Amino acid sequence: xxxxxxxxxxxxxxxxxxxxxxxxxxxxxxxxxxxxxxxxxxxxxxxxxxxxxxxxxxxxxxxxxxxxxxxxxxxxxxxxxxxxxxxxxxxxxxxxxxxxxxxxxxxxxxxxxxxxxxxxxxxxxxxxxxxxxxxxxxxxx
Amino acid sequence: xxxxxxxxxxxxxxxxxxxxxxxxxxxxxxxxxxxxxxxxxxxxxxxxxxxxxxxxxxxxxxxxxxxxxxxxxxxxxxxxxxxxxxxxxxxxxxxxxxxxxxxxxxxxxxxxxxxxxxxxxxxxxxxxxxxxxxxxxxxxx
DNA sequence: CTCGAATGTAACAGAAGCTGTTGCTTTTGC
DNA sequence: GCAAAAGCAACAGCTTCTGTTACATTCGAG
Numbered sequence: 001x002x003x004x005x006x007x008x009x010x011x012x013x014x015x016x017x018x019x020x021x022x023x024x025x026x027x028x029x030x031x032x033x034x035x036x037x038x039x040x041x042x043x044x045x046x047x048x049x050x051x052x053x054x055x056x057x058x059x060x061x062x063x064x065x066x067x068x069x070x071x072x073x074x075x076x077x078x079x080x081x082x083x084x085x086x087x088x089x090x091x092x093x094x095x096x097x098x099x100x101x102x103x104x105x106x107x108x109x110x111x112x113x114x115x116x117x118x119x120x121x122x123x124x125x126x127x128x129x130x131x132x133x134x135x136x137x138x139x140x141x
Numbered sequence: 142x143x144x145x146x147x148x149x150x151x152x153x154x155x156x157x158x159x160x161x162x163x164x165x166x167x168x169x170x171x172x173x174x175x176x177x178x179x180x181x182x183x184x185x186x187x188x189x190x191x192x193x194x195x196x197x198x199x200x201x202x203x204x205x206x207x208x209x210x211x212x213x214x215x216x217x218x219x220x221x222x223x224x225x226x227x228x229x230x231x232x233x234x235x236x237x238x239x240x241x242x243x244x245x246x247x248x249x250x251x252x253x254x255x256x257x258x259x260x261x262x263x264x265x266x267x268x269x270x271x272x273x274x275x276x277x278x279x280x281x282x
Numbered sequence: 283c284t285c286g287a288a289t290g291t292a293a294c295a296g297a298a299g300c301t302g303t304t305g306c307t308t309t310t311g312c
Numbered sequence: 313g314c315a316a317a318a319g320c321a322a323c324a325g326c327t328t329c330t331g332t333t334a335c336a337t338t339c340g341a342g
Contacts, residue, residue, distance in 0.1 A: 003233035004329060008253055012235070016245045029288065030320025036243040037235065040331055045289065063287045078256065088328095090264070092146040094153070094178065095301070102177040104157045107280035112149055115219065115276070116217060119267035123231070126260035135256070139248035145300060181302055202318045203310025229299095234323060236330070248334065 007087040009047045011078060012037050017057065018073040028067040043129045046086065054084035073136065079128035090123065091116045147226040149187045152219060156277045158198070159214040167209040188226065195225035220269035232257045241252065242264065266267050 005050045013033045020028050030041040030048065037044065048067050057070045069076070092111060098105035161169050171182040171189065180183065187198060191206050192198045196212045199202045210217070239246035 003229050003231065004328090005233040005236055007294045008234050012245060012249055015249065016243065019245055031155050031288085035201050036240050036246045038237055038240045039235075040248065041149045041288095042291090042333090043331070049290075056300090059289065061287095061337075062340085062341095063285085064340060065288050065338085066190065067289090077142050087170045087172060091148050093149050095146055095182075096179055098153065099179045103155065104153060104160055104277070105179065105281055108153055108156065108276070111276055114153060114279075115268075115271055119219075122267045123260050123264040126263045127256075129255055135249075136245070136251055138252045138255075139214075139245055146301090172317085182317095183303075183320090184301065187318090190319075200318065201310085202308075203312095204316045205311060206309085206317050208318090214322085278337095 004086075006050075007078070008049060008057060009037060009039070009043065010051055010081045011065075011083050013044060013048060014051070014056070014069070014073070014076060014081065014132045017067065017130050018132055018136050019140075021069060021073075027060065027068045029066040030090075033067070048061060050085045051081070054080065056080055056084060063105070069132075073132040076132045077128045078130045079124050082124070082127050089116070092122050105134050124133070145227070145229075147188060147191075147249060148219070148223050150180070150184065151192055151222045151226050152276060154189060154208075155192070155197070155210070155214070155217060155222065155273045158208065158210050159273055159277050160281075162210060163213060164215075168201065168205075168209050173207070179268070190247060191226045192222070195221065197221055197225060210273075214273040217273045219271045219276070220265050220267045223265070223268050228265040230257065231261050 016033060017028055020026075020032075030044040033048070034041040034044045048057055048059065049054045052067075052070070054061050055070050056076055057067050059065070059067050091112075093109055098108065100106050143189040148273070149222075154210075157174060157177045158169055161167075174181040174185045176188070189198050189200065193200050193208075193211070196211050197217055198208050200208050234250055239249065241247050
Protein backbone atom coordinates (compact mmCIF):
# COMPACT_ATOMS: atom_id res chain seq x y z
CA UNK A 1 0.00 0.00 0.00
CA UNK A 2 1.07 3.49 -0.40
CA UNK A 3 2.17 4.67 3.04
CA UNK A 4 -0.20 7.19 4.54
CA UNK A 5 0.70 10.82 4.82
CA UNK A 6 -1.26 11.72 7.94
CA UNK A 7 1.73 12.70 10.03
CA UNK A 8 2.89 14.96 7.21
CA UNK A 9 -0.50 16.63 6.85
CA UNK A 10 -0.82 17.14 10.59
CA UNK A 11 2.73 18.46 11.02
CA UNK A 12 2.21 20.83 8.11
CA UNK A 13 -1.01 22.13 9.64
CA UNK A 14 0.59 22.65 13.04
CA UNK A 15 3.60 24.47 11.63
CA UNK A 16 1.31 26.72 9.63
CA UNK A 17 -0.86 27.40 12.68
CA UNK A 18 2.24 28.39 14.63
CA UNK A 19 3.55 30.66 11.88
CA UNK A 20 0.14 32.34 11.59
CA UNK A 21 0.05 32.81 15.34
CA UNK A 22 3.43 34.56 15.24
CA UNK A 23 2.01 36.83 12.59
CA UNK A 24 -0.95 37.68 14.79
CA UNK A 25 -3.58 35.26 13.53
CA UNK A 26 -4.51 32.90 16.35
CA UNK A 27 -7.20 31.12 14.40
CA UNK A 28 -7.25 29.55 10.93
CA UNK A 29 -10.14 27.87 9.18
CA UNK A 30 -9.83 24.46 7.60
CA UNK A 31 -9.95 26.28 4.25
CA UNK A 32 -6.93 28.38 5.22
CA UNK A 33 -4.96 25.31 6.20
CA UNK A 34 -6.08 23.33 3.16
CA UNK A 35 -4.85 26.10 0.90
CA UNK A 36 -1.31 25.72 2.24
CA UNK A 37 -1.32 21.93 2.12
CA UNK A 38 -3.04 21.95 -1.24
CA UNK A 39 -5.75 19.51 -0.36
CA UNK A 40 -9.43 19.41 0.53
CA UNK A 41 -10.79 21.18 3.61
CA UNK A 42 -12.51 17.99 4.76
CA UNK A 43 -9.16 16.21 4.84
CA UNK A 44 -7.87 18.98 7.08
CA UNK A 45 -10.88 18.82 9.36
CA UNK A 46 -10.43 15.07 9.70
CA UNK A 47 -6.75 15.43 10.49
CA UNK A 48 -7.21 18.31 12.91
CA UNK A 49 -10.07 16.40 14.46
CA UNK A 50 -7.57 13.70 15.44
CA UNK A 51 -5.25 16.33 16.84
CA UNK A 52 -8.08 17.93 18.75
CA UNK A 53 -8.99 14.63 20.37
CA UNK A 54 -5.36 14.45 21.52
CA UNK A 55 -5.49 18.02 22.83
CA UNK A 56 -2.94 19.35 20.35
CA UNK A 57 -5.32 21.86 18.77
CA UNK A 58 -8.56 23.58 19.73
CA UNK A 59 -11.49 23.91 17.39
CA UNK A 60 -14.11 26.59 17.71
CA UNK A 61 -17.37 26.31 15.82
CA UNK A 62 -19.84 28.84 14.66
CA UNK A 63 -19.35 32.13 12.91
CA UNK A 64 -15.72 33.32 12.82
CA UNK A 65 -14.55 29.95 14.09
CA UNK A 66 -11.52 27.83 13.20
CA UNK A 67 -8.53 26.02 14.67
CA UNK A 68 -5.78 27.18 17.01
CA UNK A 69 -2.93 25.45 18.82
CA UNK A 70 -3.98 23.63 21.96
CA UNK A 71 -0.67 24.28 23.70
CA UNK A 72 2.63 26.00 22.92
CA UNK A 73 4.36 24.75 19.79
CA UNK A 74 7.45 24.07 21.87
CA UNK A 75 5.44 21.46 23.74
CA UNK A 76 4.10 19.53 20.76
CA UNK A 77 6.48 16.85 19.49
CA UNK A 78 6.26 14.80 16.33
CA UNK A 79 5.67 11.82 18.59
CA UNK A 80 2.53 13.50 19.90
CA UNK A 81 1.45 13.98 16.31
CA UNK A 82 2.23 10.39 15.36
CA UNK A 83 0.32 9.02 18.32
CA UNK A 84 -2.63 11.24 17.52
CA UNK A 85 -3.01 10.25 13.88
CA UNK A 86 -1.29 6.89 13.34
CA UNK A 87 -2.89 4.00 15.12
CA UNK A 88 -1.37 1.32 12.90
CA UNK A 89 1.70 -0.59 14.08
CA UNK A 90 4.81 -0.29 11.91
CA UNK A 91 5.09 -4.04 11.45
CA UNK A 92 2.24 -6.54 11.57
CA UNK A 93 2.23 -10.13 12.77
CA UNK A 94 0.76 -13.05 10.82
CA UNK A 95 -2.75 -12.49 9.49
CA UNK A 96 -3.76 -15.99 10.49
CA UNK A 97 -2.41 -18.00 13.36
CA UNK A 98 0.73 -19.99 12.45
CA UNK A 99 0.87 -23.75 12.81
CA UNK A 100 1.12 -24.45 16.53
CA UNK A 101 2.50 -27.93 15.93
CA UNK A 102 5.71 -26.41 14.58
CA UNK A 103 8.11 -25.11 17.25
CA UNK A 104 8.66 -21.97 15.26
CA UNK A 105 4.96 -21.43 14.69
CA UNK A 106 4.30 -21.97 18.36
CA UNK A 107 6.89 -19.55 19.70
CA UNK A 108 7.46 -16.84 17.13
CA UNK A 109 4.68 -14.41 17.85
CA UNK A 110 5.69 -13.16 21.31
CA UNK A 111 9.31 -12.98 20.17
CA UNK A 112 8.54 -10.83 17.16
CA UNK A 113 6.14 -8.72 19.19
CA UNK A 114 8.98 -7.92 21.58
CA UNK A 115 11.46 -7.10 18.85
CA UNK A 116 8.96 -4.98 16.91
CA UNK A 117 8.05 -3.10 20.07
CA UNK A 118 11.68 -2.40 20.76
CA UNK A 119 12.31 -1.07 17.25
CA UNK A 120 9.10 0.96 17.39
CA UNK A 121 10.18 2.49 20.68
CA UNK A 122 13.41 3.79 19.15
CA UNK A 123 11.39 5.20 16.28
CA UNK A 124 9.08 6.97 18.69
CA UNK A 125 12.01 8.30 20.69
CA UNK A 126 13.45 9.83 17.52
CA UNK A 127 10.13 11.53 16.75
CA UNK A 128 9.93 12.82 20.31
CA UNK A 129 13.16 14.77 19.81
CA UNK A 130 11.48 17.30 17.51
CA UNK A 131 8.82 19.86 18.31
CA UNK A 132 6.58 21.85 16.01
CA UNK A 133 8.75 24.88 16.81
CA UNK A 134 11.86 22.97 15.68
CA UNK A 135 10.15 22.01 12.46
CA UNK A 136 8.99 25.55 11.75
CA UNK A 137 12.39 27.01 12.51
CA UNK A 138 14.13 24.58 10.20
CA UNK A 139 11.61 25.50 7.52
CA UNK A 140 12.27 29.22 7.93
CA UNK A 141 16.06 28.88 8.22
CA UNK B 142 -4.41 0.15 5.46
CA UNK B 143 -3.67 -2.92 7.33
CA UNK B 144 0.09 -2.95 7.87
CA UNK B 145 1.75 -5.65 5.86
CA UNK B 146 3.16 -8.76 7.45
CA UNK B 147 5.99 -9.44 5.05
CA UNK B 148 8.77 -9.08 7.58
CA UNK B 149 6.95 -11.51 9.83
CA UNK B 150 6.44 -14.07 7.07
CA UNK B 151 10.07 -13.80 5.97
CA UNK B 152 11.48 -13.98 9.50
CA UNK B 153 9.31 -17.00 10.23
CA UNK B 154 10.52 -18.73 7.09
CA UNK B 155 14.17 -18.02 7.88
CA UNK B 156 13.88 -19.23 11.46
CA UNK B 157 12.21 -22.40 10.27
CA UNK B 158 14.87 -22.94 7.62
CA UNK B 159 17.55 -22.59 10.28
CA UNK B 160 15.83 -24.98 12.67
CA UNK B 161 15.39 -27.54 9.89
CA UNK B 162 19.06 -27.16 8.99
CA UNK B 163 20.05 -27.93 12.58
CA UNK B 164 17.92 -31.02 12.36
CA UNK B 165 19.71 -32.15 9.21
CA UNK B 166 17.34 -30.85 6.50
CA UNK B 167 19.21 -28.28 4.44
CA UNK B 168 16.37 -27.75 1.99
CA UNK B 169 12.67 -27.08 2.46
CA UNK B 170 10.02 -26.69 -0.22
CA UNK B 171 7.64 -23.76 -0.27
CA UNK B 172 4.97 -26.24 0.83
CA UNK B 173 7.02 -27.19 3.88
CA UNK B 174 7.45 -23.56 4.86
CA UNK B 175 3.83 -22.69 4.12
CA UNK B 176 2.69 -25.47 6.45
CA UNK B 177 4.49 -23.85 9.38
CA UNK B 178 3.32 -20.32 8.59
CA UNK B 179 -0.16 -21.59 7.81
CA UNK B 180 -0.49 -19.82 4.49
CA UNK B 181 -0.36 -20.53 0.79
CA UNK B 182 2.80 -21.85 -0.88
CA UNK B 183 2.69 -19.07 -3.45
CA UNK B 184 2.88 -16.47 -0.67
CA UNK B 185 6.01 -18.21 0.58
CA UNK B 186 7.57 -18.35 -2.88
CA UNK B 187 6.90 -14.63 -3.33
CA UNK B 188 8.43 -13.81 0.03
CA UNK B 189 11.42 -16.09 -0.39
CA UNK B 190 11.84 -14.71 -3.89
CA UNK B 191 12.47 -11.30 -2.33
CA UNK B 192 14.93 -12.83 0.10
CA UNK B 193 16.66 -14.67 -2.71
CA UNK B 194 17.13 -11.46 -4.67
CA UNK B 195 18.82 -10.06 -1.57
CA UNK B 196 21.03 -13.14 -1.24
CA UNK B 197 19.50 -14.26 2.05
CA UNK B 198 18.28 -17.59 0.72
CA UNK B 199 19.08 -19.84 -2.21
CA UNK B 200 16.42 -21.47 -4.35
CA UNK B 201 16.98 -24.63 -6.31
CA UNK B 202 14.51 -25.67 -8.94
CA UNK B 203 13.65 -28.97 -10.51
CA UNK B 204 13.05 -32.32 -8.92
CA UNK B 205 13.92 -32.47 -5.20
CA UNK B 206 14.44 -28.73 -5.11
CA UNK B 207 13.57 -26.10 -2.50
CA UNK B 208 14.98 -23.27 -0.41
CA UNK B 209 18.00 -23.07 1.84
CA UNK B 210 19.73 -20.29 3.73
CA UNK B 211 22.02 -18.17 1.59
CA UNK B 212 24.44 -17.49 4.43
CA UNK B 213 24.77 -18.40 8.11
CA UNK B 214 21.79 -17.47 10.24
CA UNK B 215 24.13 -15.53 12.51
CA UNK B 216 24.82 -13.21 9.59
CA UNK B 217 21.23 -12.42 8.64
CA UNK B 218 19.72 -9.56 10.63
CA UNK B 219 16.11 -8.41 10.76
CA UNK B 220 17.32 -5.28 9.00
CA UNK B 221 18.47 -7.42 6.07
CA UNK B 222 15.01 -8.95 6.04
CA UNK B 223 13.26 -5.60 6.24
CA UNK B 224 15.33 -4.17 3.41
CA UNK B 225 14.65 -7.23 1.29
CA UNK B 226 10.88 -7.21 1.62
CA UNK B 227 9.74 -3.74 2.66
CA UNK B 228 10.32 -1.06 0.06
CA UNK B 229 7.75 1.35 1.48
CA UNK B 230 8.92 4.23 3.68
CA UNK B 231 7.53 4.32 7.22
CA UNK B 232 6.13 7.83 6.74
CA UNK B 233 5.05 9.39 3.47
CA UNK B 234 5.23 13.00 2.36
CA UNK B 235 2.32 14.90 0.78
CA UNK B 236 0.57 13.11 -2.06
CA UNK B 237 0.37 16.32 -4.05
CA UNK B 238 2.78 19.21 -3.93
CA UNK B 239 1.97 21.74 -1.21
CA UNK B 240 1.30 25.39 -1.99
CA UNK B 241 4.68 26.90 -2.83
CA UNK B 242 3.43 30.41 -2.16
CA UNK B 243 3.16 29.59 1.53
CA UNK B 244 6.46 29.62 3.46
CA UNK B 245 5.52 26.39 5.16
CA UNK B 246 4.44 24.76 1.92
CA UNK B 247 7.67 25.86 0.29
CA UNK B 248 10.06 24.60 2.94
CA UNK B 249 8.46 21.69 4.72
CA UNK B 250 9.30 18.79 2.47
CA UNK B 251 13.09 18.66 2.85
CA UNK B 252 12.72 19.24 6.60
CA UNK B 253 10.30 16.35 7.08
CA UNK B 254 12.36 14.17 4.79
CA UNK B 255 15.37 14.74 7.06
CA UNK B 256 13.45 14.05 10.25
CA UNK B 257 11.74 10.97 8.84
CA UNK B 258 15.07 9.64 7.63
CA UNK B 259 16.57 10.14 11.05
CA UNK B 260 13.74 8.31 12.79
CA UNK B 261 13.82 5.55 10.19
CA UNK B 262 17.56 5.12 10.73
CA UNK B 263 17.04 4.46 14.42
CA UNK B 264 14.35 1.96 13.54
CA UNK B 265 16.70 0.20 11.16
CA UNK B 266 19.48 0.19 13.72
CA UNK B 267 17.17 -1.55 16.18
CA UNK B 268 16.29 -4.21 13.61
CA UNK B 269 19.99 -4.67 12.83
CA UNK B 270 20.65 -5.74 16.40
CA UNK B 271 18.87 -9.06 15.94
CA UNK B 272 19.85 -12.01 13.77
CA UNK B 273 17.82 -15.01 12.64
CA UNK B 274 19.81 -17.06 15.15
CA UNK B 275 18.78 -14.70 17.95
CA UNK B 276 15.15 -14.98 16.92
CA UNK B 277 15.26 -18.77 16.75
CA UNK B 278 17.00 -19.05 20.09
CA UNK B 279 14.46 -16.83 21.78
CA UNK B 280 11.73 -18.97 20.26
CA UNK B 281 13.29 -22.16 21.58
CA UNK B 282 14.15 -20.74 24.99
C1' DC C 283 -33.52 35.69 17.29
C1' DT C 284 -32.15 35.18 12.85
C1' DC C 285 -28.43 34.68 9.70
C1' DG C 286 -24.28 33.18 7.99
C1' DA C 287 -19.89 31.09 8.52
C1' DA C 288 -17.48 27.30 9.83
C1' DT C 289 -16.94 22.70 12.01
C1' DG C 290 -18.53 17.81 12.31
C1' DT C 291 -19.70 13.87 9.91
C1' DA C 292 -21.70 10.48 6.82
C1' DA C 293 -21.64 8.44 2.35
C1' DC C 294 -19.48 7.39 -1.75
C1' DA C 295 -15.95 6.83 -5.60
C1' DG C 296 -11.47 5.80 -7.31
C1' DA C 297 -7.04 4.07 -6.66
C1' DA C 298 -3.76 1.19 -4.51
C1' DG C 299 -1.88 -2.56 -1.83
C1' DC C 300 -2.04 -7.12 0.53
C1' DT C 301 -3.33 -11.86 0.88
C1' DG C 302 -4.85 -15.74 -1.15
C1' DT C 303 -6.00 -18.73 -5.07
C1' DT C 304 -5.72 -20.97 -9.61
C1' DG C 305 -3.42 -22.22 -13.53
C1' DC C 306 0.28 -22.40 -16.41
C1' DT C 307 5.41 -22.26 -17.66
C1' DT C 308 10.09 -23.33 -16.65
C1' DT C 309 13.70 -25.83 -14.71
C1' DT C 310 16.21 -29.86 -13.41
C1' DG C 311 17.42 -34.23 -11.04
C1' DC C 312 16.57 -38.97 -11.71
C1' DG D 313 11.10 -38.39 -20.64
C1' DC D 314 8.95 -37.78 -16.25
C1' DA D 315 7.85 -35.79 -12.16
C1' DA D 316 8.58 -32.40 -8.71
C1' DA D 317 9.06 -27.90 -7.50
C1' DA D 318 10.05 -22.94 -8.36
C1' DG D 319 8.57 -18.88 -11.13
C1' DC D 320 5.06 -16.10 -12.62
C1' DA D 321 0.81 -13.98 -14.31
C1' DA D 322 -3.91 -12.99 -13.53
C1' DC D 323 -7.77 -12.39 -10.74
C1' DA D 324 -10.86 -11.88 -6.55
C1' DG D 325 -11.89 -10.05 -2.08
C1' DC D 326 -10.75 -7.11 1.36
C1' DT D 327 -9.05 -3.02 3.45
C1' DT D 328 -7.23 1.61 3.60
C1' DC D 329 -6.28 6.10 1.86
C1' DT D 330 -7.46 10.37 -0.37
C1' DG D 331 -10.73 13.21 -2.15
C1' DT D 332 -15.46 14.88 -2.93
C1' DT D 333 -20.29 16.12 -2.09
C1' DA D 334 -23.87 16.92 0.86
C1' DC D 335 -25.93 17.85 4.97
C1' DA D 336 -26.46 18.65 10.08
C1' DT D 337 -24.73 21.26 13.89
C1' DT D 338 -22.92 25.02 16.32
C1' DC D 339 -22.40 29.70 17.65
C1' DG D 340 -20.91 34.67 17.23
C1' DA D 341 -22.54 38.98 15.27
C1' DG D 342 -25.80 42.06 14.46
